[in-house]
Amino acid sequence: MAIVLGPNRYGKAETRLVRVIRDGDTRSLADYNVSVALSGDLAATHLTGDNSGVLPTDTMKNTVYAFAKKHGVGEPEEFALLLARHFVTTQEQVETARVSIESFGWERLGPHSFQRKGDYTRVASVVVTAEFEQVVSGITGLVLLNSTASEFRGFPRDEYTTLPETTDRILATAVDARWRHVSAGGDFAKSYAGAIEAMTAAFVNTYSASLQQTLFSMGSHVLEKRPEVAEIRLALPNKHHYLVDLSPFDLANDNEVFIAGDRPYGLIEGTVTRDDAPPAPAGWYL
Ligand SMILES: O=c1[nH]c(=O)c2[nH]c(=O)[nH]c2[nH]1
Structure with missing residues (x-):
């Protein structure tokens, strides 16, 4: 009998992101719950403990916040595509990236x-x-x-x-x-x-x-x-x-990404x- 590794994936689930967009005195808000799951050539970490292909889930979370600052978040579909394409194109071992976003709605009561x-x-x-x-x-x-x-x-x-x-x-x-x-x-x-x-x-x-x-x-x-x-x-x-510290990525965060x-x-x-x-x-x- 052989024991084999079946389908697997991994990622950071439920990164809670609030992006504030300033337009003069008016602010708008995107409130997202972002989950990333990557799969591909990831057998080694399970079978031998070799992590050379395992982009940390912590990095995925940081990428969500850094991209929210750099690119804005647009529609959730657009932000999900941006992230998913990034992981597939920058990580050779990653064949599939699934990014799911829950977007919570807010009604405006005033300028902020x-x-x-x-x-x-x-x-x-x-x-x-x-x-x-x-x-x-x-x-x-x-x-x-x-x-x-x-x-x-x-x-x-x-x-x-x-x-x-x-x-x-x-x-x-x-x-x-x-x-x-x-x-x-x-x-x-x-x-x-x-x-x-x-x-x-x-x-x-x-x-x-x-x-x-x-x-x-x-x-x-x-x-x-x-x-x-x-x-x-x-x-x-x-x-x-909490204001996200984006300084490790050379990005300022003037009350925009939380x-x-x-x-x-x-x-x-x-x-x-x-x-x-x-x-x-x-x-x-x-
Ligand atoms: O409005 C606040 N009241 C507090 O008592 C408190 N304590 C804290 O850590 N943050 C805040 N904010």
């Missing part, structure tokens, strides 16, 4: 602001006893992004701090919010739509020193615009976008309350 396409979830919960009725409305999964007008600096540094200070970064979050109504009556459809509008407008229009500051601005704006809301609690994940981080993420939580609102009933947690 976006909302992730797709629905988010409206939630409502009530608690009723003989003494009180409590109505809480909310949302989860409203994904917002500002491609500029966000800083994070002036923070303390200790021996474990490596984060550089920045005066220009991407700020993105998936809004998870609950708000408590003053009473159990009213036009809940209008209230809900107005709360979302207020929250979104505050995110777009706040020049942010931190996500904490943006949180307070969003909560305040809801309370200012919606008198029927007594209190709002926001939980905002900081969906980090790694969209997945985990871990910062989680910024806070409650904003009006001081004349009826207090939450004892034992009630938003």
Whole structure:
């Protein structure tokens, strides 16, 4: 009996790329998940441990980011072709390159602001006893992004701090919010739509020193615009976008090419309350 190596391929899966394109004061966004798989004369690495034909998957990831800077990303089909042709023509042992791209859609909210396409979830919960009725409305999964007008600096540094200070970064979050109504009556459809509008407008229009500051601005704006809301609690994940270091490839990166981080993420939580609102009933947690 002979044991033989069957079909095989390898590559870097799910390179998360966000490419910001600047046109004067307006910015547009490509948000891609790029997977590369190469096959060809790759038996040796499996059979003998000879890696002389194995272009590192790390290099594939770097190529995605470097090409995004150098050539822009165009349509996903075009960017996939560019990458696939590169691997086939530059690596002799590679016969086939498969490049797959998921492209996530964003709707424009302003010159540098976006909302992730797709629905988010409206939630409502009530608690009723003989003494009180409590109505809480909310949302989860409203994904917002500002491609500029966000800083994070002036923070303390200790021996474990490596984060550089920045005066220009991407700020993105998936809004998870609950708000408590003053009473159990009213036009809940209008209230809900107005709360979302207020929250979104505050995110777009706040020049942010931190996500904490943006949180307070969003909560305040809801309370200012919606008198029927007594209190709002926001939980905002900081969906980090890391600037890719393209200096090893002699490319500058002036806030154009980012790694969209997945985990871990910062989680910024806070409650904003009006001081004349009826207090939450004892034992009630938003
Ligand atoms: O807006 C931010 N708030 C933080 O508390 C924080 N911490 C961090 O590492 N980055 C950020 N960004």
